[in-house]
Amino acid sequence: MVLKEVPLATAIAYVAAAYIGIWVILFGYLLSMGSKLSGLRRQVEVLTEAVERKEKSVGTRA
Amino acid sequence: MTLRMRFLYAFTGLAALLTTAGLIGTFYKTPLEVKEIGFTQKIFYFHVPMAITSGVAFAVTLLASIAYLVTKDLKWDVWARVGAELGLVFGAALLTMGILWTRSTWGVWWTWDPRLTSYLVVVLLYGAYFVLRSSVDNAGEKARYAASIGILGYITVIFTMVSTRILRTAHPVLFKLGKSGFESGIEHQMLITFLSAMFAMFALCAALLVAKVTIENLSEEIEDLKDRIGG
Numbered sequence: 001m002v003l004k005e006v007p008l009a010t011a012i013a014y015v016a017a018a019y020i021g022i023w024v025i026l027f028g029y030l031l032s033m034g035s036k037l038s039g040l041r042r043q044v045e046v047l048t049e050a051v052e053r054k055e056k057s058v059g060t061r062a
Numbered sequence: 063m064t065l066r067m068r069f070l071y072a073f074t075g076l077a078a079l080l081t082t083a084g085l086i087g088t089f090y091k092t093p094l095e096v097k098e099i100g101f102t103q104k105i106f107y108f109h110v111p112m113a114i115t116s117g118v119a120f121a122v123t124l125l126a127s128i129a130y131l132v133t134k135d136l137k138w139d140v141w142a143r144v145g146a147e148l149g150l151v152f153g154a155a156l157l158t159m160g161i162l163w164t165r166s167t168w169g170v171w172w173t174w175d176p177r178l179t180s181y182l183v184v185v186l187l188y189g190a191y192f193v194l195r196s197s198v199d200n201a202g203e204k205a206r207y208a209a210s211i212g213i214l215g216y217i218t219v220i221f222t223m224v225s226t227r228i229l230r231t232a233h234p235v236l237f238k239l240g241k242s243g244f245e246s247g248i249e250h251q252m253l254i255t256f257l258s259a260m261f262a263m264f265a266l267c268a269a270l271l272v273a274k275v276t277i278e279n280l281s282e283e284i285e286d287l288k289d290r291i292g293g
Contacts, residue, residue: 005100006100006102006166006167008100008101010166011100011101011102011166012101014102014105014162014163014165014166015101015102015104015105015162017162018105018109018158018159018162018163019105019108021155021158021159021162022108022112022155022158022159025151025154025155025158026151026152026155026266029151029270030074030266030269030270030273033270033273033274033277034273036277037273037276037277037280040277040280040281040284041280043280043284044280044283044284044287047284047287047288047291048287050287050291051287051290051291054290054291
């Protein structure tokens, strides 16, 4: 495979595209993890309260 | 705040710091152009760390798969699945950078070079790992089959690592064992930048690993809580 000399402007465009590409992939994934995590934590809090309310009401009836 | 969340924030902070250091090093501290490769060598500083991190993530799958087969504890299956997913995420970023580097230095988008081809096989194989998982319903069976691929699949990762040394390839070899020990042949400042980027990717991978395992555990907890409300 022969190394190809590219003009600096073209090389800069390739390097910029490479770095933008990886940060879109990695930060996109990181942000989706973050939002999923906070959503699930809220859901756990709501459900835990619901379970506690249910167990209290069962206890009061008993 | 739980210990796991502290680890998550610590790894994320460390990743952000080291990534900043790596980017500053890449664009301001290292030579603008390197002989023969030119300006596109700037891709190297994050491209190689991503390859190593992807290999580390697949190693998590390997170890967790072995742990699952030994203990039959489904928690290891979760770690194995998360490792494979992260390996593919870093693999996607690696291929994106690699394809652009290939285009700029060799003038083609893709070439069937042993290193590139073997890494493509790695990505396809770990992709198949998820296809297999989604096609089996029983949790135990799913974990057992997936563990087999998780262990055998690592052979392709090892082959990719050694392919530039045992086969004729155009892919450069930058790090090798010489008479005076580990030799890189790159300047001091380039090595510092490379190491910053590498530890940044390790920290990011660790943060994502903790986040993803926490998500899996919270999902299980939610199912359990729903059962308690329903029952």
